[in-house]
Amino acid sequence: MSDTFQRIKEIVVEQLGVEEAQVTPEASFINDLGADSLDQANIVNALEEAFDVEIPDSDAEKIATVGQAVEFVDSHK
Amino acid sequence: MSRRVVITGLGPVTSIGIGVDKFWSSILSGKSGISRVKGYDASRFDTQIAAEIHDFPVEKFVSKKEQKRMDRFCIFALAGAQLALEDAGMTSETYPKDRVGVIVGSGIGGIGSIETQHEILRSKGPERLNAFLIPMIIINMGSGLVAIRYGFKGPNTSVATACATGTHAIGDSFRIIQRGDADAMIAGGAEACITPLAMGGFCALHAMSRRNNEPERASRPFDKGRDGFVMGEGAGVVVLEEYEHAKNRGARIYAEVVGYGMTCDAHHITAPLDDGSGIAAAAEFAIRESNLSIEFFNYVNAHGTSTHFNDKFETVAIKKVFGDRAKKIMVSSTKSMTGHMIGAAGGVETIVCALSVSRNQVPPTTNYEEPDPDCDLDYVPNEAREAEVTAALNENLGFGGHNAVLALSKLK
Incomplete structure (x- = not known):
């Protein structure tokens, strides 16, 4: 498991109040982790701050799963 | 004849108790919820205490x-609603969801979040x-x-009349049931403004007690040594139901809401009228609507903030309403124990009136030590009293000159 995944898992647990075990790479923020669009905005916000990356809205819309978030961060940091 | 409205559930969330049992035993024993502020470093503030x-x-x-x-104020609102619904034995299925509404207001709203986010x-x-x-x-x-959690799709609005919020919310909800727009309402107020910005603002108004070394003695309504109010937080939420519906489902009825009056001083942003005429007129409206003889009213839960002017002018107002009988009326301010819960105050104090009417127990005004010649009524000093309460008034005044009074009685 990459450091990025581990850090994102912490952020998701903190933001959504879910169990760590639920946060798998395949997990969809909306369908599996109970997020709504406002939660997603806050997660993107937290990712930008934690990894010092900028995530434009057009890219944010494509991040539907935890794995996609990890991929985005790894390819932009 | 308009529909009758009764109180069937009580949800107090206060520094002296959460839920009816704990809250009421604290009230009767004169417990203080006031201590030095722990939520933030208050050392640079003139007032360093709160409930x-x-x-x-x-x-x-x-x-x-x-x-x-x-x-935090919304968490308190949900807690108050949950407690009140449980106390009423009411679930989201008791009534069709479009026949239940909600008015849980707040004086100030989410100021703590404003501060954190501004930072x-x-x-x-x-x-x-x-x-x-x-x-x-x-x-x-x-x-x-509250509506989202329980699916209540009936009338839903909010009230923001500062310290009169909770009473207006319950009064407006009473009207909604009376006129048939809902069969039950979840009503009251919630507040969470023990924060640096809000407390600093009230300090700047010179409205709060500075008795920092004696927190439990700081809120002393009607006492000569009073020096300002003490901030409280929490919620006071009640369940109101149309009488026939409540009776048919076998609900326990604490009290009937028999009258509601509201006026505005139209005078000053923070100071009440010195002749008490604004709050007195609101009380007279509530009494008139009740169709009860004024002799029936023998308890007033006063606004009683522990500020110099409020307590003095409210005393004048009670004399204006009750005339020669004023000194026979039991008047108490439970803010001596709960602090001033601003938008939640009227909700909590309506709960106090409902329990007083239901149980024939009158809460004390604590910290009453030295009489003030300007405040010469029976403030039920320091000790709760067992006495039949036939009908009660709950009075609240808010910055802006808002006055709200509810009249409660035993079931007629």
Whole structure:
């Protein structure tokens, strides 16, 4: 498991109040982790701050799963 | 004849007790909820005391995820609603969902969240602001969240009349049931403004007690040594039901809401009228609507903030309403124990009146030590009293000159 995944898992647990075990790479923020669009905005916000990356809205819309978030961060940091 | 309205559920969330049993035993024993502020470093403030709710069992009322999305005042609103519904034995299925409404107001709303987010704006920039900032701070979100949780689709609005909020919310809900727009209402107020900005603002108004070394003695309504109010927090929420519906489902009825009056002083932003005429007129409206003889009213839960002018002018107002009988009326201010819960005050104090009427127990005004010649009524000093309460008034005044009075009686 990459450091990025581990850090994102912490952020998701903190933001959504879910169990760590639920946060798998395949997990969809909306369908599996109970997020709504406002939660997603806050997660993107937290990712930008934690990894010092900028995530434009057009890219944010494509991040539907935890794995996609990890991929985005790894390819932009 | 308009429909009758009764109180069937009570949800107090206060520094001296959460839920009816704990709250009422604290009230009767004269317990103080006031201590030195723990929520932030208050050492640079003129006032360093408040009636904070310490160790609030938040997990009983909202999930971890919900906590992230809500200001403390909304958590209190949900807690008050949950307690009141449980106390009423009412679930979201008791009535058709479009026949139940909600008015849970707040005087100030999510000021704590405004402060935290403003700090982020200043230190990290606008991109880092919380997506929940606006839904966290708006005053109407208390009513919105209660409706969302239980699916209540009936009338839903909010009240923001400062310290009169809770009483207006219950009074307006009473009207909604009377005229047939709903069969039950969840009503009251919630407040969470023991924060640096809010407390600093009230300090700047010179409105709060500075008796920092004696927190439990600081809120002393009607006592000669009073020097300002003490901030409280929490919620006071009640369940109101149309009488026939409540009777048919076998609900326990605490009291009947028999009258509601509201006026405005139209005088000054913070000071009440010195002849007490604004609040007196509101009380007279409530008494007139009740169709009860004024002789029936023998308890007033006063606004009684422990400020010099409020207590003096409210005394004048009670004399104006009751004339020669004024000195025979039991008048108490439970703010001596709960502190001044601002938008929640009217909700909590309506709960006090409902319990007084239902149980024939009258709460004391604590810390009453030295009589003030300007305040010469029976303030039920320091000891609760067993006495039949035939009908009661709950009075609240808010900055802006708002006056609200509810009249409660035993079931007619």
